[in-house]
Amino acid sequence: MEYEGVWILAEQSGGRVTRIGHELLTRARDLAAKRGTEVTALIFGSEIDAGDLQELIDRGADRVIAVEAAELAHFLVEPYAACMLNILDEYRPEIIIAGATSTGRTLMPYVAVKAHTGLTADCTVLDIEDETGNLLQTRPAIGGNIMATIKTPAHRPQMATVRPHSTKPAGKQDGRAGEIVRVEAPAELLAGRVRRVDFVPSEEGHGIQDADRVVAVGRGIKKGENIPVMQDLAEALDAALGATRDVVDRGWLSYPHQIGLSGKTITPKLYIGAGASGSIQHLAGMQTSENIVAINTDPDAQIFRVADIGVVGDLFEVVPALAKRIRQTKAQDQQ
Amino acid sequence: MRIIVPIKQVPETNAVRMDEETGTMVREGVEAIVNPLDLYAIEVALRLREAHDGEVVVVTMGPPKADKALREAIAMGCDAGVLVSNKAFAGSDTWSTSYVVAASIRRIGACDLIVCGERATDGDTGQVGPGIAAFLDLPVATYVGKVEEVTDKTVRVHRLVEDGHEVLELDLPAVLTVVKEVGDPRLPTLRGKQRAKKVEIPTWGPDDLDVEAESLGLKGSPTRVVKIFRPQVARECEKVTATDDSGVAEAVGRVVAFLQEKELI
Numbered sequence: 001m002e003y004e005g006v007w008i009l010a011e012q013s014g015g016r017v018t019r020i021g022h023e024l025l026t027r028a029r030d031l032a033a034k035r036g037t038e039v040t041a042l043i044f045g046s047e048i049d050a051g052d053l054q055e056l057i058d059r060g061a062d063r064v065i066a067v068e069a070a071e072l073a074h075f076l077v078e079p080y081a082a083c084m085l086n087i088l089d090e091y092r093p094e095i096i097i098a099g100a101t102s103t104g105r106t107l108m109p110y111v112a113v114k115a116h117t118g119l120t121a122d123c124t125v126l127d128i129e130d131e132t133g134n135l136l137q138t139r140p141a142i143g144g145n146i147m148a149t150i151k152t153p154a155h156r157p158q159m160a161t162v163r164p165h166s167t168k169p170a171g172k173q174d175g176r177a178g179e180i181v182r183v184e185a186p187a188e189l190l191a192g193r194v195r196r197v198d199f200v201p202s203e204e205g206h207g208i209q210d211a212d213r214v215v216a217v218g219r220g221i222k223k224g225e226n227i228p229v230m231q232d233l234a235e236a237l238d239a240a241l242g243a244t245r246d247v248v249d250r251g252w253l254s255y256p257h258q259i260g261l262s263g264k265t266i267t268p269k270l271y272i273g274a275g276a277s278g279s280i281q282h283l284a285g286m287q288t289s290e291n292i293v294a295i296n297t298d299p300d301a302q303i304f305r306v307a308d309i310g311v312v313g314d315l316f317e318v319v320p321a322l323a324k325r326i327r328q329t330k331a332q333d334q335q
Numbered sequence: 336m337r338i339i340v341p342i343k344q345v346p347e348t349n350a351v352r353m354d355e356e357t358g359t360m361v362r363e364g365v366e367a368i369v370n371p372l373d374l375y376a377i378e379v380a381l382r383l384r385e386a387h388d389g390e391v392v393v394v395t396m397g398p399p400k401a402d403k404a405l406r407e408a409i410a411m412g413c414d415a416g417v418l419v420s421n422k423a424f425a426g427s428d429t430w431s432t433s434y435v436v437a438a439s440i441r442r443i444g445a446c447d448l449i450v451c452g453e454r455a456t457d458g459d460t461g462q463v464g465p466g467i468a469a470f471l472d473l474p475v476a477t478y479v480g481k482v483e484e485v486t487d488k489t490v491r492v493h494r495l496v497e498d499g500h501e502v503l504e505l506d507l508p509a510v511l512t513v514v515k516e517v518g519d520p521r522l523p524t525l526r527g528k529q530r531a532k533k534v535e536i537p538t539w540g541p542d543d544l545d546v547e548a549e550s551l552g553l554k555g556s557p558t559r560v561v562k563i564f565r566p567q568v569a570r571e572c573e574k575v576t577a578t579d580d581s582g583v584a585e586a587v588g589r590v591v592a593f594l595q596e597k598e599l600i
Contacts, residue, residue, distance in 0.1 A: 013498075074501075077465070077475055102496040106477040109462035113433055113469035118557030121429075121460040140566065142346070142457055147566045155557040193474040193509070197491070198502035213599065237600070255515070261459065270599050280566060291597050292570070293590055304572045309593050311586045313577030321587045326600055329591055333600075 002092070003156040006032040009084075009098035009107070010043040010056060010064075015073075017043065017052035020099035022169030025060040027097055027126055027162060029170060031135070034128040037094070038062040042087060044080055044185075046073035057178030059170040064178065065091075069185035071192075074199075075103045078192030081110045083185050088115060093157045095135050097126065100161040112159050118152030119159040124166060124284075135160065144261045144280040163265045165209050166288065207256050211240035213270040216259055216286065217252075218244040220275020220296065220315055224252035229319055230274060236323040236330075242266065244282045260285035274315040278303025295319065336389040336485070337446040338380040340413065341436050341467065342373040344397050344404035345457040369404045372452035374411075374520035375513050379482055380450045381412045381521070387485060389447075390414040394439050396424055396432060402536055410523035410531040417443060421540035426553030429458070433466025435551065438544040440471065448490065449510045453478065464512035474505045480516035 006028045010021030021041060028039045041061040043053075048066050056064045067083050084107065088096070098104035100122050112119035125138035129151065135158040138149045152158040208214050215234040221227060227241075234241045243253040245260055259266055260282040271289035276282060278294070278301055286292070287306045294307035295318050304310040311318055346365045380391040393408040395401050396419040405416030419439045427435065440449060449468075454461035461477075468475035480500060481493040490509055494501045495516065505511075523531075541551060549555055577586035594600045 077468075081469075102478055102494070105461055106465050106475070109429065109433075109460075109465040110469045110475065112462075112557075113430060113466045116430075116557070118428065118430060119462060120558060121462055136561065141459060144566065146563050148563050149561045150558050151561050152558050193506035194476065195504045196501055197504050199499060200493075200502070201499035262456075270594070270597070284566070291593075291599065293593065294572075299574070299576075304574065306570055307572045308570060309590055310572045310574040311577050311590065312574055313583060313586060317583050318577050318586060321583050322590055325587050325591050326594070329595070329600055 003094040005037050005040055005091070005093045005095075006035060007040045007042055007093040007096040007157070008061075009096065009104060010041045011099065011101065011103055012043060012045040012048050012052070015045060015047050015049050017049065017056060019169060020101055020104075020164050021056060022059050023164065023167045024097055024099060024162070025056070025170035026167045029060045031095060031126060031128060035094070035133060040065060040091070040093065042084070042096075043067070044072045044083060046070050053180050053182075055172065057180065058172045058174055058176050060176075062178050064180045066180070066182045067185050068182060069187075069190055071190040072185055074196050075107070076192050076194050076196060077106055077110055078194060079185070079190045080107050081114065082189035084111050085114055086186065086189055088157060095160075096157045097160045097162060100163045104161050108159055108161055115157070117155040117157060117159060118150075119161070120150045120152075121161050123160045123162050126160060126162065134158070140261060140280075140284050144284045165267050166265050168267070208240045208242045208259065208266055209264050211266070212268050213237050213239035214242045214259070214266055214268045214272075214286075214289070215239045216242040216244065216271060216273040216276055217247055218273065218276025218282070219246040220277075221247065221252065224250070226316075227252055229316065233272070233274075233319050233323040233326075236326045237270070237272070239270070239272070244276045244279070273303055274319050276303055277301045278306065336383065336387045336448065338383060338389065338391045338448045338450060339440050339443055339446045340373070340376050340380050340391060340393045340408070340450050341440070341463070342377070342393050342395050342404055342408060342452070343370045343455045344368070344395060344401040345370045345455050367400065367403065369407050370452055370455040370457075372454060372456065372515075374452075375515055375517050376450040376452045377408050377411055377413060378520040379511070379513050379517050380448070382518070383448070383482065383485060392417065392443055392446075394419060394436065394443065396420070396427070396435055396439070399538070405536055406531040406534070407523065409534055410527040411521055412524070412527055416534070416536045418536050418538045419544075420538050423541050423548070423551045426556065427551070428556035428558045429460050429462040429466055430558070431551060431556045433463050433470055434555070435544065435546060436463065437467045437470035438546045439539060440467065442539065442544055445508075447507045448485075449473070449508070451510065451512045453512050453514045461512070464510060468510035471510070473508055473510050475510040475512070476503050476505055477512045479511045479513045482511070482517065
């Protein structure tokens with residue numbers, strides 16, 4: 001049997017399909033069009049919401065395969081991997097992409113080893129090679145200093161993960177046709193040596209990845225006590241506060257605020273960065289923002305290369321003035 | 336208890352420079368260090384040894400000079416090191432690396448835990464830890480931020496995920512990949528450094544391991560690098576200079592106009 005079809009690994013939490021599945025459908029539709037094939041969304045869980053499965057169809061899946069069992073309610077590497085290998089063996093997809101989430105980054109390498117195939121992590125661009133039909137997987141390496149394009153010429157399926165929020169969710173087309181296959185996971189695949197005994201939700205909230213606007217601060221802030229200068233601009237814009245690795249390494253803001261290769265990738269409608277020179281490591285995490293404003297004293301700062309508006313000036317002068325003007329403008333609009 | 340820590344020697348990435356002409360990395364003058372994230376794995380292993388007795392063995396696959404990385408780990412307090420090095424391993428991707436490291440762990444012998452760093456700062460994939468678990472057919476917990484309790488048969492850990500942390504219990508032997516939250520790595524001690532200088536570190540090649548020649552190195556790697564290039568990023572940046580008071584006012588006006596134009600305020 002030939003290997004065929006572009007698959008995504010969708011995820012659920014409490015039976016509700018999460019956003020990453022919709023983002024992966026954007027990638028999958030593009031690849032399937034180039035490859036002249038169909039898109040299948042694979043999902044593991046327990047009592048997954050039927051409307052959410054239909055929404056995967058509405059957003060571009062031609063088929064949804066939901067593998068369900070009480071033991072699959074939460075991610076556990078062994079039953080998930082066993083069920084995935086079982087499904088891959090039966091359906092033989094040509095390509096499978098997953099989110100670089102805590103689940104995807106654990107399940108995919110485990111499965112790739114067992115399936116004896118290649119896996120490329122954190123791809124930023126996925127494409128199809130014209131002559132061969134192979135998946136071309138482009139990702140940053142060496143701290144973002146280089147990009148590498150990688151392929152898996154002789155092994156199938158070709159596997160890749162992509163970072164959450166690196167694409168927009170696929171659009172919805174109500175009543176789009178597609179097949180939903182709900183299967184009960186075979187009991188013999190559900191055993192494992194990892195038990196989930198508790199879950200403690202974090203108090204930090206969702207933060208920069210879900211924010212529409214992000215104000216980011218770099219080393220130019222000089223010390224931790226100066227952070228309120230940026231906090232004030234963030235509040236004026238109703239934005240989340242992000243930071244470069246330098247700022248987090250110095251302990252001026254905590255790790256959940258970190259934007260970049262070793263932090264989070266963000267694609268907000270607005271990014272305003274101040275005192276961030278634009279290391280490749282940071283640019284990799286924010287350059288796909290829709291609108292970018294950068295403030296920096298150095299007219300040659302790298303961040304200006306990705307900015308729409310670049311203010312060459314001292315953040316300690318520009319940022320407070322900007323926060324004030326934004327508040328004034330908002331107040332005028334309300335009158 | 337016996338703990339094995341697979342580590343990697345990496346270039347100090349903050350110091351990496353690129354050759355603009357060829358788009359390749361300039362390796363000269365770049366220091367080779369122990370992958371910073373592996374130091375957390377070493378720290379976890381040493382703390383467990385202190386609490387439960389036993390030994391910590393570090394293993395690395397790499398060029399002969401990776402011997403230095405093992406000696407640094409021993410200087411921190413690890414008991415023994417194994418260098419897995421041979422031309423046949425060159426060009427390994429994460430599948431092939433996991434394969435060889437797993438085979439090396441089998442040769443080291445029975446252990447209770449394998450503790451890895453979450454990822455290496457050069458390849459940045461985070462795939463080798465779970466890959467080793469898959470080859471050894473062991474349970475794995477990734478993103479471990481805390482090792483809560485170890486008994487004769489189980490380990491209980493906190494696994495940091497997007498919206499909180501899971502408390503997982505794994506049967507031993509198990510593989511853990513750990514993140515910074517586990518605690519700051521210790522510095523090498525003087526005694527450790529002295530021991531690290533003298534300790535004998537064996538070098539293993541394919542003949543020392545139960546591996547198939549066709550699964551090694553570039554030949555045994557399912558993935559191929561097609562091309563390497565410098566990331567291109569560019570937008571038309573409209574620059575405004577705000578070096579004096581009127582400049583600041585003008586620049587701020589321009590930014591606010593831009594935000595209004597984009598309907599952001």
